[in-house]
Amino acid sequence: MKKVHGHIEGLKANQKKRLESIYRRRLPQGYAVTAELAHELAAISHEIRRQVACLANRSGKVEFVIVGTPDQIYIPELKGYSPLPGRLLGLRYVHTHLKPEEGLTRDDHTDLALLRFDLMAAITLTLNGSVHRVHTAHVTSDATGSPTQELPPMAPGHLRDDLDAIVQGVEDELARKERVLSAGDAEERAILVSVTTRPRKEAMASLKELEELAESCNIDIMETVLQIRKKSDAKHLLGSGKLNEITIAAMQKGASILIFDQELSPAQIRSITDQVEIKVIDRTQMILDIFARRAQTREGKLQVELAQLKYMLPRLITLNTAMSRLTGGIGGRGPGETKLELNRRRVRDRITALTKLIDNVKKQRGQQRARRNRKGVPVVSIVGYTNAGKSTLLNTLTQSQVLAEDRLFATLDPSSRRLRFPKDIEVIITDTVGFIRDLPKELMVSFRATLEELESADLLLHIIDAANPQCEKQIDSVEKILSDLKLDAIPVLKVFNKTDCIDDDRRETLSREHGGLFISALNRATMAPLLHSIEDQIETLITDNLPGDEPVDETDSQE
Structure with a gap:
């Protein structure tokens, strides 16, 4: 015999047997509950002064019997039953209410909608414990209205036998909508x-x-x-x-x-x-x-994996209470270690291995920067909020074909291209990963090898989406990240992009409050002021770094 769930403390032996006997009952097709079962549930509920419930499957077999408190019933874990997309749970839920004025409560409708019962039935009792009315409701397929629909209450001698047809119609409509949704891209x-x-x-x-x-x-x-x-x-x-x-x-x-x-x-x-x-x-x-989708290089994939594992480690949990809780020591060696602890250990080991690999990447990048420094080629790094147009600008300036799309984080892996100016000045233009508000700290740590490229930059181009209503907030976010990375000492040139999408008043306001240059990265004709500014900045840098004149010996000069 299956056990009775819930608050069975204090019940007499014969009361428990009567509750257990409910498992032997069968509900016919089309009925929420039979008159006999309704009277039996009402009698037991009135006697023990607690709510009583049973759940029956579609063949009419009672799967769960539950005893609650005078005011509510706690539904246990319904093992073996879980609603699939486009389907109902496959159980009808029948329970008692001790007061005749209580029909289906708000909690009943919430449980019906959340658990997707086939039917919800509430049997209200008269003061002497007999059946007063049977109230029923079912889930609806309307995505905009109420999630449940209540049917007219029934007297115990006049119970409807067509409820299965209603349930089947609802489930057919839910399945149809699920097929339509699943057919999308x-x-x-x-x-x-x-x-x-x-x-x-x-x-x-x-x-x-x-x-x-x-x-x-x-x-x-x-x-x-x-x-x-x-x-x-x-x-x-x-x-x-x-x-x-x-x-x-x-x-x-x-x-x-x-x-x-x-x-x-x-x-x-x-x-x-x-x-x-x-x-x-x-x-x-x-x-x-x-980031995991967009990373293309081995380095990018390593950094994303490290960030994911660092985020996941404190969130590793288990819901399997059957697992052993032994974690070592006497009686807990070998196979006594839990699956959760094994998972945590594997994650920590992988984090250690990835950290070493990324440290090697940092060394390689450091060597590359050293070679560039020896050659004396200035570096201009493009930074900015994601989707501000950094990759588009790189393509326009250097006539490259770096992936550039109108979406957040379209490109992650840094790209570098050479750019030669008319005064025979050559620079390296570098496009970096975009920033975002509240950038996850795990990404900041993992992508430090990439972001360290900015440390060797001689000039930062801060690209700003002028057409975004939140561009001031985005400027603050980028400047905060640059400050966190200790890059605020590098000269920064603010460049407002997408200015073809704003009016003159907006342009004047941005210019007055932030200064900077205004361009459209898609229009090369707007690049002249930017190129002149970059050239002037780099020329000044080169001049400042030239070795000074040797001091003149006055005695030698007189001779």
Whole structure:
């Protein structure tokens, strides 16, 4: 006999036997519950003064019997049942409410939507413990309206027998929508979530950037959610009620992933994934994924892998409670080490190996810089916010074919090209990885070998997307990163790109507040002022570095 779940403490032996006997009952097709089972559940519930529930599969077999408190029922882990995309759970949920005025509560509708039961039925009791009414509801396939629909209440002698047809119609429509969504080109369908204490304008700008990152990952955005709080929830980041709403919306719209704009702590990831069935990632994970996709060179791939492992190490968790918890010592040697600890050890070993490989890369880059310095070729490095037009500018200046696309982090691996000026001055133009607000610290550390290239630069071209409404914030972000890298001593030339997309008033405002040059990287005719400025800066640098004249011996000169 299967066990009875829930709050069974204090029950008499015969009460437990009556609960266990519910497992022998069968529910016929089309019914939420039979009159006999409804009366039996009501009688037991009235006697023990607790809510009672049973869950039956589609063949009518009772799979779970649960005892709750007078006010609620905690649904245990439903082993063997998990809703697939476009499908319902395959279980009908029948439970009692002790008061006749209580129909299906808000919690009932939430459980129905979250767990995707075939049907939800609530049996209300009269004061003497008999069945008052049977209230039923089912999931809907409408992605814009309510996620559940309640049917008219039924008397115990007049129960409907056509509910299976309703459920089948809902599931057919869910499956059809899932096929339509799956036929698209997108790899994932996401709901973007931002929970912040910042002003709404800043929060919306950050959420917009998250949308661009998602689009760069080939993700379809089903919905965006912004919650501004005085204080973030330490456990879930946002309130559990709001998280339930988002989860229900994800199921309605067919979303396969939740993406948070804020970096989630290991504890928050654990708490959220305990409540949500679909994948959950944060902004940092998505940026790391973009870098992993775009890295082409061996060096870039090593740096991305190191960043991913450093991010993942503190977040390695296990939900398999059957694993041994022995971690060494007496009784815990050899096979007693947990799978989790083995995974952590492998990650730490791989981090050590990657760090050594990247140290070798740093040495090689140092040698390359030394050779360049001996040749005396000046270096001009292009820096700036991602998608500001750095690669496009490099192509225009040097007539190259470096990949340049209108999306975030289109190129990651640095590129260098030679550029000769009319005064017979030759420089090396270097395009570096783009920056972004709140650049993950794991990437900053891992890409230090690449970013150290900037240390040997004689001039930095700070490319700014003048057409972006948040360009001032982007300027601040880039300058902060340059300061963190201790590069603020290198001369910087601000260059506003995409000026063909702004009006004269905007141009005048930017010029007054920031100075700099204005170009369109797609139009070579706008490059003349920039080329002159670079040439002047490099010529001044070369002049300053020339050896001084030897002191003159006055005695020799008189002779």
